[in-house]
Amino acid sequence: MKRFVFSLIVVYSFCFMFGMFGQVSAASSPTLFLDGKQIATDVDPVITKGTTLVPLAVISSQLGYEVHWNNELREVNIKNQSTEISLTIGNKIALVNNESYEILEAPFLLNNRTMVPIRFIAEVFGMKVDWKQSVSEVHITRPIVIAPDPEPSVTEKTTVINVYNENDATIHIEFTGEVSNPKVMELQNPRRVVVDFADTGFSPEIVNSFIQGKTEVSLEGYDFITKYRYSIFTADPLVARFVVELQDNTKYSLLQTENDVRITFSVPSDDDSEGEPTSPEDPVIIPPIDTKKVYHIVLDAGHGAKDPGAISKINGKKEKDFNLSAVLKLKAELDKHPQIKVHLTRSDDTFLELDERVAFAEKIPGVNVKADVFISIHANSFDNSTANGTETYYIRDNSKKLAETIHPHLIAGTGLTNRGVKTAGFKVIKATTMPAVLLEVGYMSNEKDVKALFDESVQQKLAQELTKGIKAYLNLQ
Numbered sequence: 001m002k003r004f005v006f007s008l009i010v011v012y013s014f015c016f017m018f019g020m021f022g023q024v025s026a027a028s029s030p031t032l033f034l035d036g037k038q039i040a041t042d043v044d045p046v047i048t049k050g051t052t053l054v055p056l057a058v059i060s061s062q063l064g065y066e067v068h069w070n071n072e073l074r075e076v077n078i079k080n081q082s083t084e085i086s087l088t089i090g091n092k093i094a095l096v097n098n099e100s101y102e103i104l105e106a107p108f109l110l111n112n113r114t115m116v117p118i119r120f121i122a123e124v125f126g127m128k129v130d131w132k133q134s135v136s137e138v139h140i141t142r143p144i145v146i147a148p149d150p151e152p153s154v155t156e157k158t159t160v161i162n163v164y165n166e167n168d169a170t171i172h173i174e175f176t177g178e179v180s181n182p183k184v185m186e187l188q189n190p191r192r193v194v195v196d197f198a199d200t201g202f203s204p205e206i207v208n209s210f211i212q213g214k215t216e217v218s219l220e221g222y223d224f225i226t227k228y229r230y231s232i233f234t235a236d237p238l239v240a241r242f243v244v245e246l247q248d249n250t251k252y253s254l255l256q257t258e259n260d261v262r263i264t265f266s267v268p269s270d271d272d273s274e275g276e277p278t279s280p281e282d283p284v285i286i287p288p289i290d291t292k293k294v295y296h297i298v299l300d301a302g303h304g305a306k307d308p309g310a311i312s313k314i315n316g317k318k319e320k321d322f323n324l325s326a327v328l329k330l331k332a333e334l335d336k337h338p339q340i341k342v343h344l345t346r347s348d349d350t351f352l353e354l355d356e357r358v359a360f361a362e363k364i365p366g367v368n369v370k371a372d373v374f375i376s377i378h379a380n381s382f383d384n385s386t387a388n389g390t391e392t393y394y395i396r397d398n399s400k401k402l403a404e405t406i407h408p409h410l411i412a413g414t415g416l417t418n419r420g421v422k423t424a425g426f427k428v429i430k431a432t433t434m435p436a437v438l439l440e441v442g443y444m445s446n447e448k449d450v451k452a453l454f455d456e457s458v459q460q461k462l463a464q465e466l467t468k469g470i471k472a473y474l475n476l477q
């Protein structure tokens, strides 16, 4: 920014200096409209290779932005409170808040007027630009400013709460609040896709993790994309921006649901027809496609390896083996549902500390997202062999509904005595933060229970019933 400090001349003196020059007209000059009203310009706009350029004075006197001209550097600087565009005569690289953008036509001097690309500037400042070719008209529409309510209504702000990638194939963006239709632009050198979400901010956790105002994820060595970054593009109006750098042949698409947007990447197969080429001044707006959210479910088989859990005095069987067998069968059932993705804390006879199980659920390895549901499976034991039956435990308020929804299915699955839904501070359901339950499926110390626990058909029924319970909890068909 240092170079803007010296020799700045505001545009008003610039206009004054060059105001006496005569009008240059061309038969094909487009007419400019702002919010439906025609804008008069002392120099006609010109179209060069499909790009409309207007005299710089339009930007200040008509659109009302602060404009500076640096004669020495032949540089134009346009800004509002939060956004600063800098353009240089003859240079196709524009800077927006110090991020470079390639523009189709460089600003140039025409009869001592600085001609600047209107669409690029207007869109950076959040205006809508329509080109009506048949009548050669450029229509610029400013966003409607709604006066604040005397008593502001409590509306939830749209906030990005989580961003993660599945390798280089998908970037997930999760939101709270209503997701606005993203604006998508493709830019070159390097090739990248820019996705803007209007009226959208980031959670305090994400903002706190920004380094130099953004988060940048490098994916070197992958096939589709090389890196992506996200930041607050402008603060007023609030815009969240995602920029993904693509390999030359990578295709991308956006899938939008109520509170989740996915950008997916692929390379075209041989028989794919080439799409229309896009340019920085022709943003491609991809309409939302009705897709469904994927729920991440962590299943936790209690104990493992050196920690056998309860050992049955009746048949010598170990709790850890039942837990794992039950979890694997449940996973197989849940895997049949396209909206459910199951993650196992252990899939074999491995030992994990309780803290490791909690950490796994809080940030699932590979997807780096918190589980939507956590279910830990155990079997019980007691000195008195008459104790028997099935229990569901929860401890935190956000887990009560999960416990109450799943429990009837658990009972239906085991066919054992219903000991009810209970609260207890087991570490894995207390230290986690998502809805979490711990199932004590039956008693290893009771003859009837332990026989059922290790019965393949009971385990299968249990898996089917728990799947019904989980789907009911998630409102899935």
Ligand SMILES: [Zn+2]
Residues within 6 Å of the ligand: 302, 303, 309, 310, 319, 378, 379
């Ligand atoms: Zn246990």
